[in-house]
Amino acid sequence: MWIFDAESRHFLEVNQSAADLYGYSVEEFRSMSLNDIQPEEDVQRFLGKLHEPSKSPPSSWRQRTKSGRALDVEIAVHDIQYGGQTVQLAVLMDVTGRRELEEQLRQAQKMEAVGMLAGGVAHDFNNLLTIIHGYTQLILNNLPPGDPNRHSAEQVMKAGERAAGLTNQLLAFSRRQVLQLKILDLNRAISSVGVMLQRLIGEDIDLRLELRPDIGRVSADPSQLEQVLMNLVVNARDAMPQGGTLTIETANVDLDEAYAGRHITVKSGPYVLLAVSDTGSGMDEATKERLFEPFFTTKAPGKGTGLGLSTVFGIVKQCGGSVEVYSEPGQGSSVKIYLPRIEQAVPVEAESRRKHSSRGNETILLVEDDEMVRNLVRETLEREGYRVIGAGDPLEAQRSADAFRGKIQLLITDVVMPRISGKELAGILLQKRPAMKVLYMSGYTDSAIVNSGILQKEVAFLQKPFTPAALAGKVREVLENGKMLSAGE
Numbered sequence: 001m002w003i004f005d006a007e008s009r010h011f012l013e014v015n016q017s018a019a020d021l022y023g024y025s026v027e028e029f030r031s032m033s034l035n036d037i038q039p040e041e042d043v044q045r046f047l048g049k050l051h052e053p054s055k056s057p058p059s060s061w062r063q064r065t066k067s068g069r070a071l072d073v074e075i076a077v078h079d080i081q082y083g084g085q086t087v088q089l090a091v092l093m094d095v096t097g098r099r100e101l102e103e104q105l106r107q108a109q110k111m112e113a114v115g116m117l118a119g120g121v122a123h124d125f126n127n128l129l130t131i132i133h134g135y136t137q138l139i140l141n142n143l144p145p146g147d148p149n150r151h152s153a154e155q156v157m158k159a160g161e162r163a164a165g166l167t168n169q170l171l172a173f174s175r176r177q178v179l180q181l182k183i184l185d186l187n188r189a190i191s192s193v194g195v196m197l198q199r200l201i202g203e204d205i206d207l208r209l210e211l212r213p214d215i216g217r218v219s220a221d222p223s224q225l226e227q228v229l230m231n232l233v234v235n236a237r238d239a240m241p242q243g244g245t246l247t248i249e250t251a252n253v254d255l256d257e258a259y260a261g262r263h264i265t266v267k268s269g270p271y272v273l274l275a276v277s278d279t280g281s282g283m284d285e286a287t288k289e290r291l292f293e294p295f296f297t298t299k300a301p302g303k304g305t306g307l308g309l310s311t312v313f314g315i316v317k318q319c320g321g322s323v324e325v326y327s328e329p330g331q332g333s334s335v336k337i338y339l340p341r342i343e344q345a346v347p348v349e350a351e352s353r354r355k356h357s358s359r360g361n362e363t364i365l366l367v368e369d370d371e372m373v374r375n376l377v378r379e380t381l382e383r384e385g386y387r388v389i390g391a392g393d394p395l396e397a398q399r400s401a402d403a404f405r406g407k408i409q410l411l412i413t414d415v416v417m418p419r420i421s422g423k424e425l426a427g428i429l430l431q432k433r434p435a436m437k438v439l440y441m442s443g444y445t446d447s448a449i450v451n452s453g454i455l456q457k458e459v460a461f462l463q464k465p466f467t468p469a470a471l472a473g474k475v476r477e478v479l480e481n482g483k484m485l486s487a488g489e
Contacts, residue, residue: 002029002090003082006047009033012087021094023066023392037063050077050088060095067392068418069371072099097372125163132160181219181319183342186250186272187211193226197233197248204243212251216341218272224315231312232276232335239280239333249275252341256468258376266322271338283327291325312337326442326464328416359385362409362479366390367397367425368441369417373464377412380468381475394420401429408436410479415442439478 003013014029022029022037034043042061063071073092080089136157143150190211198207229248236246251273260268283291292313312335316323320340327333364386368374371392378388389404391397394417401408411429413422420428426438441462460478462471 001092003080003087004034004090005085005087006050009035009043009047012082018092021065021071021092022063023396037065046075060099065371065392067369067371067396069369069392070096071371072096129160129164133157133164136160181221183217184220184222184225186215186218186225186274186339187213189222189225190229190248190250190274193229197229200230200233201237201246205237205240206243206245208245208247210247210249212249215250215252215272216270216343218319218339219342220319220339221315228312228315228337229276231309235309235335236276236278236280236333239278239282244279244332246279247275247277249273249277251275253338254470255338258468266338270341270343271321272341274337274339275334277332277334279332282329282331282333283325284329288325288327292323309335331416360476360479361385361387363387363389363404363406364410364412364475365397365401365404365408365429365436367392367394367411367413367417367422369393369414376468377471380471384472384475386475393418394422394425397425398428401433408433410437410439410475412439412441412475415440437478437481439474 001015002011002018004011010033011029014026016026019026019029024032034046038046038061046061060072060074063073065071072095074095075093076091078089078091079086081087082089136153139153140150140157143153190209194207194209201207233246233248240246253271253273255266255268255271257268260266292309313323316337316339322338324336324338325333326336360381364381366374366377366381366388368377368390369392374390374392378390381388389400389408391400394413397413411426413425415422417425422440422442426440430436430438437460439460439462441464460474460481462474
């Protein structure tokens, strides 16, 4: 809640919930105005709505927090008496998470609609190709080897075969392919095509396989899984025209309810991760939003059909899995595929008790620009007994560290952040607090982060997404490790 003066636009009072939501202290809010959290044009429209009969602005407004993160809020405003004058009371609700889920739902519905269209077109077109192939073959059968028309007919046949390949990709995207599912060892499947993948990418790209030996099995079509790998590797190769490092990784992961709650198409449970990461040019947000749409490509005309990642999307979805892409311009990309794990897993309760057996009482400085992730990490660690100092960006983290007079045992920071990277932030803070340990986290895989030169191999690293149990266990591991893990080692 706010109490503010519509004439001066200044905040007169806010409650603690508002302070927590926006990242300012109550005292800071009292010296601020509406212009500090909204653009001028939005403030004018907001105040203009107060003079309408309903006294209520539109339901949703885009504002910004202290860290600069965009925030969607619904607001209801009422006139009240405060300090002998008529002022306004605003009651707000944070709907950022709901808006994000609504956008995911719209995207999922769009992909479903495009998939139905693509599948229908592919089905009908395959019928036409059957006719083209059949009659072309009949013609070829009746043409002698030296006939001048034979070459023309052969070219028609080759074009038809290429068209059939495209329609099969459309069927994969629309999830209408008939998959021959088998129980697979993902590591063995990757290793069996390793030589072929190396030939595919050329000598100027370093191919690294980081295959965890203890991963579970998955249910997938071997040939389709090979197609997924080849499409991802080709995309990674094209993103590194000057060479680089391409890493293929596997690991067991557990996606919890909190993670599934933020990703509308994901179910919680045990998965096997297949990650293909590169040190290439990366992608911006606009490109990532359209990444899986069929026929969307950033390549030059004639260099790609735009069906590679669409095919990956469809095959993985048909196997019951999900795909996520982490990428930043100039920072490379990580395409992470989660396939349901089929094995007798350790019960979650038993695993949690084992990992959470050692509670903490240390002070942790947490730096994460995504507020929802930051809140999840903070809540998890506070439940484990830690004192957490949260910061939404590196500059805020520096101020918080300077203001805190006690000992900070651990810095947990995202790797890729605006203006200052996690590695640079750690280097600055360690100058004043050399005994502090560092734990990095990122949506990129650890090998992708290391191979891109952002971090050293020996540093402590936690890959997103992670479960609360994995977070708590990793924090204890770093705190109890005798060797200091910092950015400089």
